[in-house]
Amino acid sequence: MDFTLSSLWRRKLRNLSLLMVYALVIFLVSSVTFFANALRKEAQTVLEGSPEMIVQRTVGGRHSLIPVDYAARIDQIRGTSSVKPRLWGYYYHPASRSNYTIMVPEKFSRPDDTVETGAGVLRTWGTLWEGKMYFKAHDGEALLLKAISTMTAETDLVSADLILMSESTFRKISGVPEGHATDLTVHIRNQRESQTIARKIVQALPDTRPILKEEIIRTYTSLFDWRAGYVIVLLGGAVLAFFIFAWDKATGLSAEEKTEIGILKGIGWDTSDVLIMKFWEGAVISICAFLLGVITAYVHVYFASATLFEHALKGWAILYPEFTLRPAVNAYQLAILFFLTVVPYTLITIVPMWKVAVTDPDVVMRH
Amino acid sequence: MNPLAAAADRGLVIQLSDITKTFNAGKSNEFQALKGIDLEVALNEVSVFIGPSGSGKTTLLSILGCMSRPTSGRIWLNEREITSLPERFAAQTRRETFGFIFQNYNLIKGITVLENTMLPAYPRGIKYRVIRDRAVALLEKLEIGSKAREPVEHLSGGEQQRAAIARALVNSPSIVIADEPTAHLDSALALRLLDIFAAFKQEGKTILIACHDPLVFESAVVDRVISMRDGRIVENDH
Numbered sequence: 001m002d003f004t005l006s007s008l009w010r011r012k013l014r015n016l017s018l019l020m021v022y023a024l025v026i027f028l029v030s031s032v033t034f035f036a037n038a039l040r041k042e043a044q045t046v047l048e049g050s051p052e053m054i055v056q057r058t059v060g061g062r063h064s065l066i067p068v069d070y071a072a073r074i075d076q077i078r079g080t081s082s083v084k085p086r087l088w089g090y091y092y093h094p095a096s097r098s099n100y101t102i103m104v105p106e107k108f109s110r111p112d113d114t115v116e117t118g119a120g121v122l123r124t125w126g127t128l129w130e131g132k133m134y135f136k137a138h139d140g141e142a143l144l145l146k147a148i149s150t151m152t153a154e155t156d157l158v159s160a161d162l163i164l165m166s167e168s169t170f171r172k173i174s175g176v177p178e179g180h181a182t183d184l185t186v187h188i189r190n191q192r193e194s195q196t197i198a199r200k201i202v203q204a205l206p207d208t209r210p211i212l213k214e215e216i217i218r219t220y221t222s223l224f225d226w227r228a229g230y231v232i233v234l235l236g237g238a239v240l241a242f243f244i245f246a247w248d249k250a251t252g253l254s255a256e257e258k259t260e261i262g263i264l265k266g267i268g269w270d271t272s273d274v275l276i277m278k279f280w281e282g283a284v285i286s287i288c289a290f291l292l293g294v295i296t297a298y299v300h301v302y303f304a305s306a307t308l309f310e311h312a313l314k315g316w317a318i319l320y321p322e323f324t325l326r327p328a329v330n331a332y333q334l335a336i337l338f339f340l341t342v343v344p345y346t347l348i349t350i351v352p353m354w355k356v357a358v359t360d361p362d363v364v365m366r367h
Numbered sequence: 368m369n370p371l372a373a374a375a376d377r378g379l380v381i382q383l384s385d386i387t388k389t390f391n392a393g394k395s396n397e398f399q400a401l402k403g404i405d406l407e408v409a410l411n412e413v414s415v416f417i418g419p420s421g422s423g424k425t426t427l428l429s430i431l432g433c434m435s436r437p438t439s440g441r442i443w444l445n446e447r448e449i450t451s452l453p454e455r456f457a458a459q460t461r462r463e464t465f466g467f468i469f470q471n472y473n474l475i476k477g478i479t480v481l482e483n484t485m486l487p488a489y490p491r492g493i494k495y496r497v498i499r500d501r502a503v504a505l506l507e508k509l510e511i512g513s514k515a516r517e518p519v520e521h522l523s524g525g526e527q528q529r530a531a532i533a534r535a536l537v538n539s540p541s542i543v544i545a546d547e548p549t550a551h552l553d554s555a556l557a558l559r560l561l562d563i564f565a566a567f568k569q570e571g572k573t574i575l576i577a578c579h580d581p582l583v584f585e586s587a588v589v590d591r592v593i594s595m596r597d598g599r600i601v602e603n604d605h
Contacts, residue, residue, distance in 0.1 A: 005475075007478070010476075010477030010478060011477075020489060095403075202489075241501075242553075256476075259473075260475050263469075263473045263474075263475060264475075264486065265458070266434060266461075266467060266469070266473070266533075267462065267486060267487040267534065268458055268459075268462020268463075268465075268487045268490065268538070269458060269463045269489075269490050270454065270455050270459070270490060271454060271458075271488075272455070272456035273458075273489070273490040280565075357453075360434065360435050360460075361434045361435075362429035362434040363437035
């Protein structure tokens with residue numbers, strides 16, 4: 001091993017350039033894998049606690065406010081366990097030039113003049129006046145609401161811009177009239193009946209559109225998978241180019257290297273000793289590149305929000321420009337990546353060595 | 368008495384019987400480098416092979432040192448036949464019995480003198496520290512201990528040769544093979560090399576040298592001069 005390392009160090013320029021290109025390829029591929037995994041996990045976490053079905057009303061093919069009394073009619077459909085109106089919407093704050101999500105939680109125990117905010121809200125909102133946030137109500141009236149940043153939400157993805165408030169405050173700000181809600185959440189006793197219940201809801205209330213949780217999860221998953229696949233296909237070219245480069249660099253034995261192998265054999269090294277040394281040379285480069293690439297990708301995705309890929313991979317309306325992903329590393333995928341990169345590289349460096357290493361050592365006597 | 372017992376009785380370490388070596392056999396450029404060589408080398412003997420280029424000296428040394436196999440004939444080393452050992456065992460014999468000093472030293476550039484010296488010992492699975500201590504001791508003995516950490520290419524010709532000698536000795540071989548060892552040395556350095564060979568002889572080593580430098584084959588340290596021409600031994604003087 002000592003000789004392997006000093007042998008690698010002798011050709012440091014060649015080996016370092018090889019290592020850098022190799023690590024870059026691993027970095028790109030593992031970044032995409034980490035990123036897609038993290039988003040998928042994030043989306044699943046968000047949707048885990050959500051109801052089995054959301055019912056929206058549509059007017060002119062677009063989402064419209066739903067009368068609260070629809071809840072009672074849906075509740076009568078056999079198989080539903082509870083139907084609740086939900087109030088949520090968006091609020092544009094000109095000072096920060098941002099949209100925030102405003103929402104009435106199922107239980108809000110604070111007074112009407114108080115709001116609970118997500119982590120990102122107070123950071124971006126701008127100036128507070130004596131700890132209060134300024135809102136402009138739907139009728140133009142100014143509202144000053146006491147802000148409390150309490151949410152340590154399960155995921156930053158949904159809570160970063162979230163403002164929770166009482167029902168009356170919400171109606172004042174959003175203009176949603178009494179008797180109406182944004183949509184209805186429907187809990188179902190038996191998951192397998194969800195399709196039937198959805199059909200019955202549409203029959204009873206033709207202006208509604210039920211959205212099933214499983215459909216949302218499927219959409220998210222296929223979207224992220226598709227995007228990750230798309231990027232990986234593009235990276236495929238880079239990977240191929242790398243292997244051509246590696247083949248050339250790692251296998252193009254110079255006359256000097258051939259002589260060295262002859263010398264080693266001449267002084268008593270066996271073919272297998274030479275191959276083991278070359279195996280370790282290849283393994284050291286590829287394992288270093290793998291670790292370097294994977295660690296850099298980890299930092300890139302989970303600490304730098306995948307700056308290089310966000311345009312290709314995010315691009316989904318509910319994702320916000322700034323959020324930190326929670327690490328979601330899939331050991332199986334890493335193992336596959338390891339075997340698709342480290343093993344072939346090590347092998348392609350060994351095969352041409354073998355050809356040289358089996359030659360008679362007496363060539364060294366004639367050198 | 369059987370021939371092997373007789374050889375042992377006479378202190379022979381190497382015996383060659385009717386050795387031939389043909390290169391590019393069956394091709395238009397077929398060349399017979401050795402033609403029916405019979406030779407016996409005794410323990411603790413300094414033998415010098417002389418002869419013009421192409422006479423077969425280097426080919427014979429490579430066969431003696433288990434670097435290549437003869438096309439026909441048989442070889443015994445310490446009463447054991449080694450004519451067609453599998454590659455693995457040939458390599459093992461090479462590193463445990465022989466120490467090689469090549470004409471152009473054949474040191475590996477880019478690594479230190481110490482690392483070069485340690486190279487033959489790596490495949491033996493000896494502890495790194497033991498090999499290093501042994502290599503350092505040899506370099507000290509050959510008076511290039513101060514150069515141990517320097518890359519070999521920084522050394523002068525004489526120093527490179529002593530590094531090559533240290534490398535040849537690191538596995539404590541019983542037989543030292545040197546191919547044209549004085550080819551790149553001036554007379555002073557060549558005489559110094561002969562002193563080193565005399566010391567080897569004192570230690571009980573057997574030395575085989577291919578050389579056409581009179582300074583070597585006329586030296587008092589040499590026990591035997593074997594003249595070669597066209598792949599045959601033409602004269603064998605004790």
